[in-house]
Amino acid sequence: MALDRRSFITLVVGGAAGTLFTPVPWKLTDDVSIWTQNWPWIPRLEYGELYSVKSTCKLCPSGCGLEIKTVAGRPITASGDPDHPLSQGGICPLGACSVQLLYSPSRVKGPMKKTGGDRFESISWDEAREILADKLTAANNMAMVSGDENGTINELLAGFVAASGSNDFYLMPGDYQACSQAWKGIMNGQGQVGYDIENSDYVLMLGADVLSSWGTLVRNQKAYGAKNGKYVYAGPVQTGSGAVADKWIPIKPGCEDILALGIAYHLMREGRGVFLGSEFNAVRRNIESNYDPAKVSEATGVSPDSIRDTAMELLKASTPVVICGSEIAQGSGPMSWAAGLLVNLLLDNINKPGGMLALPEAPKVVDAAPDLEEIYSRDFVRFMENVENGQNIPDVIMVYEANPVYSLPQAEKTGEAFEKIPFKVSFSTFMDETAKMCDLILPNPHYLERLDDSYTPFGSGKVVYSAARPVIDPVVDAKETADFILELARELNVYLGYASFERLLQAKASALGGNWRNISRGQVLTSDESVYQTELALSRSIGQASPSKEDGQYPLYVAPLAKMRIGNDKIAIP
Secondary structure, three states: OOOOHHHHHHHHHHHHHHHHHOOHHHHHHHHHHHHHHOOOOOOOOOOOOEEEEEEEOOOOOOOOEEEEEEEOOEEEEEEEOOOOOOOOOOOOHHHHOHHHHHOOOOEOOOOEEEEEOOEEEEOOHHHHHHHHHHHHHHOOOEEEEEOOOOOOHHHHHHHHHHHOOOOOEEEOOOHHHHHHHHHHHHOOOOOEEEEOHHHOOEEEEEEOOOOOOOOOHHHHHHHHHOOOOEEEEEEOOOOHHHHHOOEEEEOOOOOHHHHHHHHHHHHHHOOOOHHHOOOHHHHHHHHHHHOOHHHHHHHHOOOHHHHHHHHHHHHHOOOEEEEEOOOOOOOOOHHHHHHHHHHHHHOOOOOOOOOEEEEOOOOOOOOOOOOHHHHHOOOHHHHHHHHHOOOOOOOEEEEEOOOHHHHOOOHHHHHHHHHOOOEEEEEOOEOOHHHHOOOEEOOOOOHHHOOEEEEOOOEOOOEEEEEEOOOOOOOOOOOOHHHHHHHHHHHOOOOOOOOOHHHHHHHHHHHOOOOHHHHHOOOOEEEOOOOOOOOOOOOOOOOOOOOOOOOOOOOOOOOOOOOHHHOOOOOOOO
16 A cells, blocks of 8 residues: 555654653663763762872972872862962962873883883883993993982982992082072172062062062062062063063163172262272272273163162162072073172172071081082083083983973083983983983882972072972882982992981981971971171172173074973973
């Protein structure tokens, strides 16, 4: 029988009605829903106790205090610790992404050895220790560089290198190193330089991007937010500091020290510096001869009136301070720093409220380690230049939490020099440019997975000692570099005095008058103590060289900047 129109409509409607009333499609829909929810790549909610753990961030040298929120023992967020004396509840972009970096795909998953080209194969920690022990035993000389500025681990690493018969332990270059060389080597100062910006009514920033990437960044921003006076930034680019300062003084790149000596010229004309004694006479003559307003203006591009106005504003201020440095905080040379420190001396603000401070340095607890002043005097950039020229090439170099192939000046040449070293070892948390060139990669745990500490970050206005502690077991096959080095030292019969890194940190806390158990649980040691200057002197070389003049051949300048939101010189992956 033919299917007419009415029959067709009846069939369709009847079929639809029958489908709606049968449980089969609803059952299939429910099954599909359950099935898709069980796909292995779908994120799962964590259920368990919500807990907060205090720690210290080690992603940059600022030493900010953090509160790490955990659920069932798993970190989920990082926020500022309101009780920390430096950061006071604030947090920088790097600290904010701490937990994300913990699970980053760029993390090294375990110990590896290079098999050729960019190829690596996984090995055990025992095999890694045997390989490195054999290499060090056969080596005539070794070197090591650390990217940690203020951790006790530097004592352990430097002590291991020294006890192994080498003087080649280095820190990555930075303003802290250039400042120390100027303060101690050129001015015979004592202690560690800091700045009391909270109590200053006039802050002059000479190149130092204090409010964007320099020193104790979050603390600096807190002080600015509650500022008591005027902020002036002098630099070639309107950085974050220049953008929010009360005044920006544009200058030619690399001329901050010339501007500082130009300001010193006016301060001396107003009678400042008499108290510095007869040794200052040579420096005074140098500056009066070489840094008169016309010469300084020609070299810096700043008008004579502007230079004089800045000097007069400093004189009129009750608690002025001058902070010098470089835009990328890698150091601008000790003589440049000496110029900025000299202005503070002329302002007579050393160890006074709102001025420049000399803070006590941490007591040394590893006997084999050289003094910090000796470590600061060693120039890693020059070391790599020598390697590039085929001089003093070590048989083995070890790199701890640093990325020199990425961050040193002329990175391509650094990479070529690095390649000349026969055996290279990286103790990096992440697979970075330097780690990729190494023959052995021994991953250090993320700071949320290890013990660590921070003593008085550079630029701080007070002594501060705090700790980082494990919040979670390593999510990859990582091992604390400090404990690995102690194991390696025992195998090589190198005595360092401690059975574990935790014992070393206990000794450090005790030497500082604290209790490691309490510090590891979030207590922060602080002190307003300063170091009295008994033998301060000035090198006659300050101001001896005339300001360099622009030759007119290169009208274009390239001024590098540091941006915390995209990383720093050792972590360029966030």
